[in-house]
Amino acid sequence: MVRVFNHWFSGRKAAFFIAEESALVLALLAGMSLGPVAHPLVTREHGLGAAFLRAAIAALAFAGALYFGDLYDLRSAARDRFDGRRLLRALGVAVVVLALAYLALPVVVPMGWIPRRSLVLAAAGGALAVIAVRAAMPAVVGAPTRVLVLGTGARARKLARDVETEADGLFEVVGFADSNGGSRSADPALPFAGAVDQLARRLRAEVVVVAVEDRRAGLPVDALLACRTHGVQVMSDVAFAEATLKRIPLDLLRPSALIFDEGFRAGPVRRAVKRAVDLGLAVGMLLAAGPVMLLTAAAVAAADGRPILYSQERTGGGGRPYRIWKFRTMRRDAEATGAVWATEADPRVLPVGRLLRRTRLDELPQLWNVLRGEMSFVGPRPERPVFLDELKRRWPLFTLRELVKPGLTGWAQLKYRYGSTMEEQARKLEYDLYYVKNTSLFLDLVCLFHTAKIVLTGRGAK
Template sequence: MLRVLQHYFPVRTFLLVATELCLLGAVMAVGMTQHLWKLLGDPATTHAGARSAADALARQSLSAADGLQKCIIAAIALTLVSLLCLGLNRLYEFQISASRYERASRFVESAGAGVVLCLILAAVSRVASPTGILSFPGLTLTQTIQHLAVTVAVGFGVLYISRFAFHWLVRRADLDVRVLILGSRGPAHALANQIIEHPEAGFVVVGLVPEPESTIGRRRMEPGPDLVTAQEEAASETTHRLVLNQVTLLGRQIENTGAAMRSGNGEPEVAQGEESLLELLEKLSVEMVVVALEDRRMTLPIKDLLEAKLAGIEVREREEIYEQVTGRIAVAAMRPSYLIFNEGFRRHPWAALLKRVTDLILSIIMLVLLWPVMLFTAIAVRMTSPGPVLFTQERVGQDGKPFILMKFRSMRADAEKLSGPVWASEDDPRITSWGKVMRKTRLDELPQLFNVLAGSMSIVGPRPERQHFVDQLAARIPYFQLRHIVKPGVTGWAQINYPYGNTEQDALHKLQYDLFYIKNYSVLFDLSILISTVKTVVLRRGT
């Protein structure tokens, strides 16, 4: 996997984006420059279309070569806009793209959105500035719209056909990294399940090496381990079949069906008791070994792992791969050694200064652009329910310091008069009719931009919680207070990746995302989260 903007980018996705960028860019460039071809070949041509283009170029004091350059730049810009439509419609997620039905329906939607968006941008750009970045010299506005509509539609058709070829080639090339997991208890099955659920990550599990029975119950859990769901660490039917047959590498001999050990004729391949780890890796064509033992004491085969590493096979920890696959830190990784010695969790004063400057710039720009929307929202709140327009509440900020958070009120004014502090639910009866609209579109969050200007919040960061819930969750979830080493945010990695939640289990999952963000923080990561936030709002996902 590639690492881009502080999170992991599957190689297959990178190849798909690069391929479609080249294909669509080529179609756009060819389609939007054809009016200049004859003129480039013969400047004195008498062809009516070419002479019309030559006259238009002359009025702008441009040569045919200059016009070609501007057309190509505009075509590339609109290519990126078109690919953004595919991304917003989740067509770069392999679970979606691999489904023929989903791929077909979403391509139609994306093509329609791409054509309309490109036409609007090109028309607005032409009216605002005939020589702007999205202008096509040599074409009138009507010609631009006609050429562009046909070209974008043809481009999406080419991409749709290329998707079939791409998925076929990916299956044939077998680009997945073959992984052997050392372990057969909860952590190993949790990792295997995540890899199976995220095929776009580019890993495939070829087997789980069983652990000795004697290690069960030795692991000392941190406070709050019962928050880990049984589903997360339970062996699914698929992962249970992956436990290897007759493998004694970790100290005992077991009997199993060993689906990963089957040979081409469908009969099980049985690894002999004295077989070394390296021999097993070679037999299964393993490229990576992942250590996911429940208890490493007296179990971890140090010598065999060193031999495998020196033979060129990657040896990784379960927590690192879990993080790559899911974009969150594993529950088992929430221990001092991982947080202290692992890469990340840096706090540098220059980084803090840059983040603050970025917050100020972005919040001012958003307030200037969105003040009409905020005014309309305030009027709607006032007209649809009695009570104040703004909802203010004390929340916990950076380093545990309290601050007053501002939002547009989406609940009844007396929402907690009888119940006291309680989590809001997705279909909370206390939410007003207009409040439901605001929550769906995130309009209620806009006043938090003033919190950003005041310095109590950031544009991107963990969701701010109330002191009542912080005390409650900190007592149940280990390292929950770590989320307060940065400022809370209007949006964040957890908000765009996890659906609405109102339980301790949800809080645990969100903490995993928050710690991933804190560990991998960068300004570019913040910008990628902001782009994903737009996608989340458009698709109405996350919280």
């Protein structure tokens, strides 16, 4: 795993993306070269650079189609290798985008983009490149990283299950060891006795994760140091979970993991830049979405009369209360019996409200909250005080969410479903802690890209 601007990435996943994009550019260039490579004006004045530019733009069309088809999720990509329908849909979308670009770009760029007879050859070359790289995906990505867990209790077992189910198949737990020298492989039929460094060598482990129940009982320091000096990475269970799961599990968390670890570095410069970005995006979106907001208001009024907007008290950055604004999507008497969380197929939601929630149009009035500085585009979901008090009593770390402003979108909203129970709220807190600890403009950009995909595909709405 590698850390880029405080956000954890899989190096092998990044290598797969780079390999595919490189193959795409080369294939697109090869496809175009079989026809008239460029308009004479392009060849004479721009040469090979223009050809590479066109190939790079075309590669982005393919990459975007694969991204929106969830084909950069390695588990989805692996399943699709035996089915192919998702990949074929993505390739079809990419070819359509290329065709539309061929029609539109010459209006903006007089020199032309891809010559007419080269378009089909370029699209065919790109599709073949994607299929070839996907077929060779196991060789490109490589075998899962072999992980040895120091710990044999519930803590170690749960971490192993979570990593094997949530980490894109990039990690394989090959054994468990205890602090007293009793060790065994993940296969119960293959027990081993000896120190953790001996088991690590025998099982060819690349990472040792310390997940003992009580560190005060002592750690095999000499054996762990031997692992480090022989090139085996040693990580704490919290750090390993953070890097692989992109969340900070509450059942693993110790206060020292947050006190001594890096993170929580939202300085004044970053806050000022983030505020400038929020203002620019909010003004631009309000101007662009003005007609849509008028139509949305008319649809709500026609469906259920007034009020058109829904206002509610929420808790913002620093624990300060503010009022959030949305287009109303529920009946006027939705909370006649008290405040409750929304659920799947909530009967209180109006028919037009379901459409607004699916397209996120109900969230547009919150741009006003962003302009006022009460919210940001990216941050934890703002909670109601009536729920937040109970959540803080159960999980005091909920207070850490108030270190940053709440957001229209956020890491927890993107990575986990809508929380309608206390337990689901606790899981979302794990993702919020990851965001607050690793907050950066780069992670905000990642969230905005994911949000665009979810809005365009209509996923995850309640």
